[in-house]
Amino acid sequence: MESLARGGTRWKRFAVVMVPSVAATAAIGVALSQGALAASFSVSGQQFKVTADRLDGQGFVQYGAIDSTKAGKKPVAVVGFSTAQIRSLCQSVVVPVPAFGDVTMKLSAGGAGGPKVEAKKLYIDADDISADATFKNVDIGVSVDDTTKGPGPSKGDKYLPGSFAQQAETATFKDVKQRAWATTAGTFKLSGLKMAVKKGKNECY
Structure with missing residues (x-):
């Protein structure tokens, strides 16, 4: 694949990048159903939506994992950054x-x-992401256990050892839309924070 070449790589839709991880999360789901892997990360069971005009990340990693809810186990694609700066977060x-x-x-x-x-150390557990994305010095198909450019897999995640992952020195996402199950971070500084509660559906997108 041309996209495996070192240097800057651009995908018009980030969903294209996520395709291999969908297969990886499906394999993890099979392992869970057969009792070969336990799910320990408990989330609320409610999805939430996130948008951002731009995200600039340093140290990018992405892999398949499982979140556990009261309703059952959910396969997700985990996107991790060593550090990230986000513009117009919703x-x-x-x-x-x-x-x-x-x-x-x-x-x-x-x-x-x-x-x-x-x-x-930002991690996003999502099952649907779209954006315009640019990666620098990207590696696709590296073992999740051997990633070095990002923060590595989150300690609380359950994933198949040696399974598919990708990494990059930097990643820039524009016009981000995602449906997520969980977000974790070592630190999260929210400048200009505003929160509103309204009756009815008033989502970010």
């Missing part, structure tokens, strides 16, 4: 409230013209 979740209806909780930070959102 995060929303719709919570169904009995006898009241849907309530949307929306958070925004790092708006245009102000300080960016900053994160260290």
Whole structure:
């Protein structure tokens, strides 16, 4: 593949990059069902949506893993960054409230013209991501256990040893949209943080 060449590599849609990991997460799901792998990361079981105008990440890694919820085990693609700067971050979740209806909780930070959102050891567990993406010095198909350019797999994640991963020295994503199950970070600085709660569905996208 031409995209394996060292140097800057660009995919118009980040979803193209995620295709191999979909297969990897499917394999992990089979291993879980056969009892070969246990899922230990417990999440709420509610997905949330995130958008950003731009994310500049240093030390990128991506691999397949499993999140565990009360409703069952969820295969995800984990995207990790050693450090990241995010412009115009929006995060929303719709919570169904009995006898009241849907309530949307929306958070925004790092708006245009102000300080960016900053994160260290940032991991995003998602099952749907799209963006315009540019990678520098990318390696595709490296073993998840042997990644060196990013933060490595998160300690709490369950993944198949030796399974597919990719890494890059830097990654830039523009016009990001993602549906996620969990986000973790060593530090997460939210400049210009605003939060709103509204009745009905008022998601980021």
